[in-house]
């Protein structure tokens with residue numbers, strides 16, 4: 025089996041986490057890096073041992089040696105770049121969201137089908153080993169029938185300065201044309217739905233209460249927020265509580281994030297913690313049932329590991345060894361849910377979703 029030759033498009037903060045999976049793989053290698061910031065493209069191609077760099081995506085896509093691309097740019101570029109890459113005969117792994125409109129997501133799916141190439145929606149939160157373990161415990165009936173899913177997400181302040189908006193970084197997230205919504209929409213909002221689809225299943229009704237926090241003149245963060253939803257064809261209700269804690273320092277070089285996910289069932293409950301802070305001490309999975317408390321997952325909870333697993337899934341899919349965990353159709357469903365959440369927050373009323 026020859027190594028998969030990969031081109032990275034968008035070499036910003038998150039790209040380093042994507043690159044790790046290639047650096048650790050004998051089955052793939054990064055051979056090219058593209059970023060409109062030429063200095064960054066040069067620096068990253070040296071860091072990752074890539075043979076060449078590009079400033080222009082269209083030029084990169086002409087490179088016949090590239091088998092696959094990873095798209096890690098601002099959101100509005102995802103769909104057009106994915107369509108161009110699929111049309112150029114490349115496999116595509118793309119960061120969330122697959123597109124910023126449902127119509128564009130449909131075009132990405134059509135291009136993937138016409139090309140016969142792999143389209144993976146890259147979602148590392150679903151590759152977090154403690155979450156996979158929790159899903160197995162739920163499927164095995166350890167907590168009985170799930171009746172409630174509670175997700176508490178906190179954004180703090182990273183010692184690395186990533187997501188330090190007051191310093192004027194990541195401004196594209198506040199630009200509706202580039203981000204496709206409010207800054208936390210395709211981060212925390214989207215991840216909450218990815219996790220709830222994975223653990224429980226599809227959603228039929230969403231209700232959101234949202235305040236904004238002024239970061240500085242002209243910059244407002246869409247937090248705190250509280251969302252509630254009902255899962256389809258089940259009596260399970262879900263909720264997201266998103267808090268912004270600018271004075272809470274997180275010792276992480278990545279995005280300063282913590283998720284506490286609790287699934288309550290008729291027999292017990294399970295709690296999962298995913299944090300980008302390696303020094304957080306709580307056990308990643310706790311099962312409470314029948315007066316017992318069992319902890320799991322301490323060896324597999326490093327934040328980076330889920331990115332490495334997501335990349336490995338893509339490499340294996342391109343080599344025909346496994347299916348992508350999150351394909352275009354599921355990514356389109358996640359986009360629909362996330363846009364419904366946005367709509368509910370804007371209008372201050374519940375939004376119902378059609379199934380199918």
Ligand SMILES: NC(=O)c1ccc[n+]([C@@H]2O[C@H](COP(=O)([O-])OP(=O)(O)OC[C@H]3O[C@@H](n4cnc5c(N)ncnc54)[C@H](O)[C@@H]3O)[C@@H](O)[C@H]2O)c1
Pocket residue numbers: 033034035036037038039058059060061064079081096097098099101119120121146147148149194210211279
């Ligand atoms: N999976 C996760 O946990 C996670 C975490 C954070 C961000 N993300 C996603 O990753 C993506 C990128 O986010 P980020 O935080 O790395 O942003 P970033 O701003 O740090 O990086 C984006 C990069 O894209 C480059 N770029 C912009 N236009 C380009 C173009 N036309 N061609 C080539 N490069 C271009 C920019 O110069 C920048 O270097 C987004 O989709 C975001 O939602 C995912």
